[in-house]
Amino acid sequence: MAMQNFTFSLPTRVHFGKGQIARIQKEIPADAKVLITYGGGSILKNGVMDQVRAALAGHSTVEFGGIEPNPGYETLMKAVQIVKEQGITFLLAVGGGSTLDGTKFIAAAACYDHAEDPWEILLTGSKHIKAALPLGSVLTLPATGSEMNSAAVITRYETKDKLSMASEHVIPRFAVLDPETTFSLPVKQTANGIVDTFVHTSEQYMTYPLDAQIPDRFAESVYTTLLEDGPKVMADGNDYSARANIMWAATMGLNRILATGVPQDWVSHAMGHELTAMFGIDHGRTLAITMPAVWDYCREDKKGKLLQFADRVLGICEGSEDDIIDAAIAAVRDFFTSLGCPCYLSDYDIDETAIPALVAKLTEHAKTGIGERQKITPEDMGKIYALALKGGADA
Amino acid sequence: MAMQNFTFSLPTRVHFGKGQIARIQKEIPADAKVLITYGGGSILKNGVMDQVRAALAGHSTVEFGGIEPNPGYETLMKAVQIVKEQGITFLLAVGGGSTLDGTKFIAAAACYDHAEDPWEILLTGSKHIKAALPLGSVLTLPATGSEMNSAAVITRYETKDKLSMASEHVIPRFAVLDPETTFSLPVKQTANGIVDTFVHTSEQYMTYPLDAQIPDRFAESVYTTLLEDGPKVMADGNDYSARANIMWAATMGLNRILATGVPQDWVSHAMGHELTAMFGIDHGRTLAITMPAVWDYCREDKKGKLLQFADRVLGICEGSEDDIIDAAIAAVRDFFTSLGCPCYLSDYDIDETAIPALVAKLTEHAKTGIGERQKITPEDMGKIYALALKGGADA
Numbered sequence: 001m002a003m004q005n006f007t008f009s010l011p012t013r014v015h016f017g018k019g020q021i022a023r024i025q026k027e028i029p030a031d032a033k034v035l036i037t038y039g040g041g042s043i044l045k046n047g048v049m050d051q052v053r054a055a056l057a058g059h060s061t062v063e064f065g066g067i068e069p070n071p072g073y074e075t076l077m078k079a080v081q082i083v084k085e086q087g088i089t090f091l092l093a094v095g096g097g098s099t100l101d102g103t104k105f106i107a108a109a110a111c112y113d114h115a116e117d118p119w120e121i122l123l124t125g126s127k128h129i130k131a132a133l134p135l136g137s138v139l140t141l142p143a144t145g146s147e148m149n150s151a152a153v154i155t156r157y158e159t160k161d162k163l164s165m166a167s168e169h170v171i172p173r174f175a176v177l178d179p180e181t182t183f184s185l186p187v188k189q190t191a192n193g194i195v196d197t198f199v200h201t202s203e204q205y206m207t208y209p210l211d212a213q214i215p216d217r218f219a220e221s222v223y224t225t226l227l228e229d230g231p232k233v234m235a236d237g238n239d240y241s242a243r244a245n246i247m248w249a250a251t252m253g254l255n256r257i258l259a260t261g262v263p264q265d266w267v268s269h270a271m272g273h274e275l276t277a278m279f280g281i282d283h284g285r286t287l288a289i290t291m292p293a294v295w296d297y298c299r300e301d302k303k304g305k306l307l308q309f310a311d312r313v314l315g316i317c318e319g320s321e322d323d324i325i326d327a328a329i330a331a332v333r334d335f336f337t338s339l340g341c342p343c344y345l346s347d348y349d350i351d352e353t354a355i356p357a358l359v360a361k362l363t364e365h366a367k368t369g370i371g372e373r374q375k376i377t378p379e380d381m382g383k384i385y386a387l388a389l390k391g392g393a394d395a
Numbered sequence: 396m397a398m399q400n401f402t403f404s405l406p407t408r409v410h411f412g413k414g415q416i417a418r419i420q421k422e423i424p425a426d427a428k429v430l431i432t433y434g435g436g437s438i439l440k441n442g443v444m445d446q447v448r449a450a451l452a453g454h455s456t457v458e459f460g461g462i463e464p465n466p467g468y469e470t471l472m473k474a475v476q477i478v479k480e481q482g483i484t485f486l487l488a489v490g491g492g493s494t495l496d497g498t499k500f501i502a503a504a505a506c507y508d509h510a511e512d513p514w515e516i517l518l519t520g521s522k523h524i525k526a527a528l529p530l531g532s533v534l535t536l537p538a539t540g541s542e543m544n545s546a547a548v549i550t551r552y553e554t555k556d557k558l559s560m561a562s563e564h565v566i567p568r569f570a571v572l573d574p575e576t577t578f579s580l581p582v583k584q585t586a587n588g589i590v591d592t593f594v595h596t597s598e599q600y601m602t603y604p605l606d607a608q609i610p611d612r613f614a615e616s617v618y619t620t621l622l623e624d625g626p627k628v629m630a631d632g633n634d635y636s637a638r639a640n641i642m643w644a645a646t647m648g649l650n651r652i653l654a655t656g657v658p659q660d661w662v663s664h665a666m667g668h669e670l671t672a673m674f675g676i677d678h679g680r681t682l683a684i685t686m687p688a689v690w691d692y693c694r695e696d697k698k699g700k701l702l703q704f705a706d707r708v709l710g711i712c713e714g715s716e717d718d719i720i721d722a723a724i725a726a727v728r729d730f731f732t733s734l735g736c737p738c739y740l741s742d743y744d745i746d747e748t749a750i751p752a753l754v755a756k757l758t759e760h761a762k763t764g765i766g767e768r769q770k771i772t773p774e775d776m777g778k779i780y781a782l783a784l785k786g787g788a789d790a
Contacts, residue, residue, distance in 0.1 A: 017400025
């Protein structure tokens with residue numbers, strides 16, 4: 001076993017640190033007409049938008065707020081309309097992964113001519129995206145890794161569909177990562193971002209061993225950072241150093257460096273997306289439910305990596321292989337729970353009667369033969385949901 | 396203490412793995428006139444050039460061989476002449492770091508109009524480089540990290556000057572990293588590459604702690620990979636998996652990801668360059684001499700990181716701080732020696748009488764106030780050379 005072939009680059013220019021928002025002035029062409037996109041408006045209160053407006057004082061700008069968590073197709077199409085009406089030439093996403101993902105969709109949809117309705121992008125694996133508006137971002141929520149990658153996840157609320165897109169054309173030109181912009185994050189969003197990064201890492205790491213030293217050890221570095229600095233940012237949101245470590249870890253978690261030469265899983269995400277679409281549970285929180293159950297269900301297929309994780313990240317190496325794996329899964333559930341992200345469907349008052357509908361949606365979204373061995377079916381995923389029904393004494 | 400501000404991107408597209416040389420066909424524009432640069436000619440014997448020629452069968456190409464280890468200004472200027480005479484529009488470096496560094500100089504020198512003699516690039520900190528020919532590489536020797544970065548080191552043999560340049564304009568557009576191309580490397584070059592990568596990592600890691608989790612732990616990942624896979628490739632040059640791990644580790648060692656948010660040192664390199672220029676010792680082998688002596692001399696300034704390295708990478712944590720640091724330095728010298736790279740000047744029949752001339756060259760090259768605290772002077776470096784005069788019972 002050895003590293004698999006891969007192609008890798010990170011063209012996005014990251015400006016990291018205090019005061020870096022000012023850099024956007026030179027990153028965006030002086031003659032651009034800029035659409036500044038944002039979410040619920042926290043950036044209007046915490047000073048981030050003020051910094052953005054100051055940096056772009058000499059630019060022509062239009063602002064578009066209200067992109068929701070799990071960005072909605074219906075909202076984004078309103079922005080596409082503005083882009084076309086006003087001749088927008090550059091997009092600047094100011095916010096978290098949802099704003100950025102939504103802006104990637106806007107960038108592609110504004111240039112999409114393969115079908116009348118750009119929702120087709122989500123239904124055809126993004127293969128007809130031939131161009132997109134250039135975009136950059138000021139990231140305020142470390143979580144999705146969207147700031148340095150080509151992917152986005154979009155939700156269509158009228159049909160409860162949550163689907164992903166990916167295209168080289170929507171990789172951000174630049175991203176400003178100022179840890180100070182995360183000081184004012186609510187505890188819940190901070191926690192969700194930590195869990196999201198943890199599970200991104202796992203989707204690329206927790207498969208089967210290939211003797212791939214760099215991606216494996218880099219992934220273990222991200223895990224260790226989350227385990228050490230996660231509690232620090234939860235305890236003190238103004239701890240710059242810990243915020244910086246979490247922010248850079250989140251970017252590494254999904255900028256594809258952890259995926260160089262190794263197989264990937266993504267079952268936890270497929271299952272989590274259906275929980276968000278059906279029950280409105282925050283993305284990160286759905287992953288705290290699904291990932292430990294995936295590890296449990298796939299413990300034979302993932303055994304080599306589960307033992308490596310237990311040893312190198314948690315320092316657990318005593319007992320039988322099953323004991324070690326049980327202890328590792330329990331430790332991860334304890335970590336997620338300590339962040340306020342419970343790990344069972346019962347914590348959201350969801351019981352086994354929901355599983356058939358979830359499996360039906362997974363089937364509809366053609367999520368079959370997935371995971372690192374392309375063998376996890378919607379039926380398997382139904383069994384995995386069942387493993388996440390109740391914890392502890394209730395199980 | 397926290398991570399420092401930084402700007403980071405990795406625009407070079409890496410194609411990693413078996414058979415990836417064929418990718419260059421689409422990476423180089425069909426109408427380009429390509430200069431293929433190479434070194435001593437091993438690529439003509441091991442099949443690499445055959446693969447390159449096959450991939451570029453439809454392209455217009457000119458071949459230029461003979462770029463020496465520690466690429467020479469005199470040789471490179473002959474290539475610049477060819478570029479101008481023949482209207483070359485794209486450079487493809489096929490070989491190790493020396494060929495690639497030399498090709499970066501050719502790329503910049505061919506477009507340089509600030510002075511009649513492009514040697515000025517090396518004397519003025521590269522600040523007048525305004526453009527360069529596009530270039531790519533097929534890397535056959537993992538060591539310098541040059542395949543994904545903006546830097547190059549050039550030697551002028553007539554004056555024994557070895558100086559560095561750096562410019563965004565000479566970052567390779569693409570790099571093919573096929574571990575199979577390294578199967579035929581001589582043991583000495585394999586060893587030199589491992590030491591070179593180890594010391595690149597140290598120049599970015601072995602400074603003072605900033606609570607910078609990601610760069611620190613990524614650096615420790617590279618160290619561990621070298622320590623584990625280095626002996627494997629020395630024992631069996633055809634071990635694809637170990638060759639792949641070493642190759643990807645070498646790229647990470649100097650593509651700037653280990654430098655994100657942390658101070659850098661580079662004293663070991665400054666001192667090593669003078670040993671190469673004066674005595675013709677291979678670059679990697681000079682670093683096996685200088686780096687352990689730098690750690691020894693700077694043990695107070697580097698204490699925090701030396702202890703962290705000893706603990707996390709070597710598992711040494713018993714005894715006094717000085718005991719731990721002594722043991723860590725001894726372990727690193729043992730590792731270098733096991734690779735056939737001796738750690739003392741006496742191993743090259745150099746004694747203390749050489750030190751004044753080395754210090755004079757360092758002074759001439761304005762190497763003062765360097766290191767992570769900008770305080771290492773040529774006089775300090777003279778004392779560091781003295782710490783590397785003789786080892787063991789001879790010391």
